[in-house]
Amino acid sequence: MEKGKKRLVFTREEMLDMNKKTLLKRGVAVDAIAEITYKQQSRYTQNISRQVCYESVEKILSLRDVFHHIQLAAEIDRLAEEGMFQGPIQDIIFEDLGLFGIDETMGLDVAGIYGTIGLTNFGDIDVNKHGIVQRLNDAGKEPGICHTFLDDIVGAIAAAASTRVAQVMNEEYAHENDAIKKISIFDLDNLD
Numbered sequence: 290m291e292k293g294k295k296r297l298v299f300t301r302e303e304m305l306d307m308n309k310k311t312l313l314k315r316g317v318a319v320d321a322i323a324e325i326t327y328k329q330q331s332r333y334t335q336n337i338s339r340q341v342c343y344e345s346v347e348k349i350l351s352l353r354d355v356f357h358h359i360q361l362a363a364e365i366d367r368l369a370e371e372g373m374f375q376g377p378i379q380d381i382i383f384e385d386l387g388l389f390g391i392d393e394t395m396g397l398d399v400a401g402i403y404g405t406i407g408l409t410n411f412g413d414i415d416v417n418k419h420g421i422v423q424r425l426n427d428a429g430k431e432p433g434i435c436h437t438f439l440d441d442i443v444g445a446i447a448a449a450a451s452t453r454v455a456q457v458m459n460e461e462y463a464h465e466n467d468a469i470k471k472i473s474i475f476d477l478d479n480l481d
């Protein structure tokens with residue numbers, strides 16, 4: 290890389306690491322997100338493990354699009370806490386105005402990465418405020434704290450992870466069915 294040139298792209302390991310650090314700085318651990326995923330998905334799928342939920346959250350945290358979302362969302366909240374925006378948008382974001390929906394729009398963008406049901410999962414988390422999402426929402430009402438974007442991004446990651454778990458479980462289920470020949474899509478030469 291040219292000397293002095295700013296680095297704009299990172300490896301998936303680096304993005305996962307930076308995302309985890311950013312979330313922790315804002316009070317969110319991977320475990321807390323995975324717990325929402327586990328609670329939500331175990332309503333629909335039996336015998337899911339916490340491990341697959343945790344892995345799904347980590348996988349999502351390593352994606353470039355999600356990296357951009359998290360880094361931007363965390364910075365918007367921090368800047369609002371520091372009163373750094375000019376004009377009416379400072380108070381709109383800081384006070385988490387109900388009719389301001391750009392935080393939800395960002396959440397929807399992330400929630401759908403493993404399929405459309407992610408959007409429904411996100412809606413459920415947004416309305417029912419499970420676990421860490423409720424805690425972020427409550428803490429965001431304390432003086433000097435802004436979680437306007439963070440609660441949506443965290444809910445969206447949990448929703449996308451929940452969708453990934455459903456996809457993984459269904460894939461396993463499809464392979465369990467003896468009526469379906471166990472041929473991988475990478476093994477097409479063996480098809481009759």
Ligand code: MG
Nearest residue numbers: 392437438441
């Ligand atoms: Mg919000």
